[in-house]
Amino acid sequence: MSPRILIFGTGSIGAVYTYVLCRATKPVNVFTVCRSNYDVVSKQGLTLNSTIFGQNLNVRPQVVRTVDEAVAASEGKPFDYVIVTAKAIASTPSIPDQLRPAVSESTTIALIQNGIGIEDIYRSAFPSNPILSCVVYLPATQVRPGTVEHREVELLHIGTYPSTAPSAHKDSADKLAALLHAGGASAEVHDDIQQSRWSKLLVNAAWNPICALSRSRDMQFLQSSPYALDLVKGVMLEIAAVAQASGYPSISSEVVDFQISRATARPLPGVEPSMLADAAAGRNMEVDAIVGNPLRIAEAKGVDTPLLKTVYALLSGLDGSFTRARQSRG
Ligand SMILES: NC(=O)C1=CN([C@@H]2O[C@H](COP(=O)(O)OP(=O)(O)OC[C@H]3O[C@@H](n4cnc5c(N)ncnc54)[C@H](OP(=O)(O)O)[C@@H]3O)[C@@H](O)[C@H]2O)C=CC1
Ligand SMILES: CC(C)(CO)C(=O)C(=O)O
The missing domain is CATH 1.10.1040.10 (N-(1-d-carboxylethyl)-l-norvaline Dehydrogenase; domain 2)
Structure with a gap:
């Protein structure tokens, strides 16, 4: 069955992975939470100009304003992946609290964010779910709402958080890597991310x-x-x-x-x-x-x-x- 994916934070990195995941599965299964770019993306989709993936690539995922809207649009079907591509900055409510309606016991949460020590708030909020900590090399900039320029390199390193997580969580990392490969992206799984x-x-x-x-x-x-x-x-x-x-x-x-x-x-x-x-x-x-x-x-x-x-x-x-x-x- 095609996985259902929620992307939280559709800026520069979120747009690129929305494109990749729309290619890996069907766009109808990819829900992307947009804020400042909602109006443009809901009308025109996301456009990617990339020296690696190609120029003027347009995808039309399911565009929503909030996680609650995504849950409603998903008609009760659970999300297999929730992918966080917002900046790692404290907010009220916190990102884990905003994600809660979309996280069921089978949901894997993948964090594609820079920095160190960013995972604990997710581990505390969702103690049993697989948490994947991802390190991305992908210089990208949203040059205007809904349009992203990307160049030079594209690679995602994936590992469980913590590194001693159960083997089922490691399987989730392998499955996410396989999904990204299917969408034409590069991903490597590590024992200690x-x-x-x-x-x-x-x-x-x-x-x-x-x-x-x-x-x-x-x-x-x-x-x-x-x-x-x-x-x-x-x-x-x-x-x-x-x-x-x-x-x-x-x-x-x-x-x-x-x-x-x-x-x-x-x-x-x-x-x-x-x-x-x-x-x-x-x-x-x-x-x-x-x-x-x-x-x-x-x-x-x-x-x-x-x-x-x-x-x-x-x-x-x-x-x-x-x-x-x-x-x-x-
Ligand atoms: N850009 C790059 O080249 C690279 C970035 N990274 C890392 O990737 C992560 C994402 O960065 P990047 O894509 O550049 O960030 P952007 O600022 O381009 O995108 C973040 C997106 O998250 C949205 N967002 C934030 N909070 C919320 C919220 N509460 N509800 C809905 N949407 C929200 C923002 O919306 P809004 O527009 O309304 O603010 C924005 O669209 C960061 O950790 C960054 O360090 C890593 C490698 C390269
Ligand atoms: C430096 C760079 C572009 C490397 O991918 C990056 O990680 C960022 O912009 O935050």
Whole structure:
């Protein structure tokens, strides 16, 4: 039987996986929760321009405004997968509380989000369901409502949370990978996804805040001063030290060099990290998931992270300015 899928958060990443999953199963089985882009997507579907999947690709999933609407439209049939592609930012009500009506005992919850320590709120809310923690390499930007540009790379790493989850949960990870392959995407299943999370965090904890604070794409920032590369590398080395203190010795200075070389190989202007897109739009950013949580782990483990603390202080200040601006707009 075709799986039924709910995607929560149809922005840049959510749109790409909605496209992939509409190809893997029937669009009628893919329900996608849209907020600011609801009007456009419900009328015109989602459009993807991708250097990997192709140009001007349009899909028409079942577009809903809320999880309750998706449950009603699904006519009592349970969701096999709930896929979270919203930003990992605290909200009221929380995302797990919003998802609750769509989660039955057979539902697998997959989190496609950056950062570290993002899974616990889902584990507490849904203690028996398979929770899949996913790390995505997929530079994508929603350039206007319902239209997403994607380039360079496309790969999803999948693992259970926690890594010691029962074998049935591991089967869910394999099934999700198979579904993504059927939709033409790349996915790999890992025994311990946290290693992949730390490896990706090297990139995100350095590039995302630095690009957001400097309003520059990665290559633009590297060219902006003779100190730029040292700052990026310095933050990455601090994250590597925290990863090592957390039991991941493979997150080494060689991995840092590899991640730096991926950026320096890019032509100008380079990649726009998702946090730069948020800063440019005055939206709140994933400050805690990407910087605050590793900083707290560093403090608990006695790892010195002066650059990370500086970045956190500046980023929190910028994030606070967005909150104040939103409140003053009413
Ligand atoms: N973009 C990228 O290149 C990459 C992003 N990532 C990670 O993937 C995750 C998703 O990022 P990205 O796709 O860029 O984020 P976007 O901001 O582009 O999309 C998030 C979407 O979630 C929606 N959303 C948030 N909260 C709610 C809610 N309560 N109800 C309904 N919709 C909601 C937003 O709606 P609205 O428009 O109304 O705010 C938006 O459409 C993040 O963790 C990011 O760090 C990882 C790799 C690359
Ligand atoms: C840096 C990048 C684009 C890597 O895929 C990313 O993860 C993000 O934008 O948040």
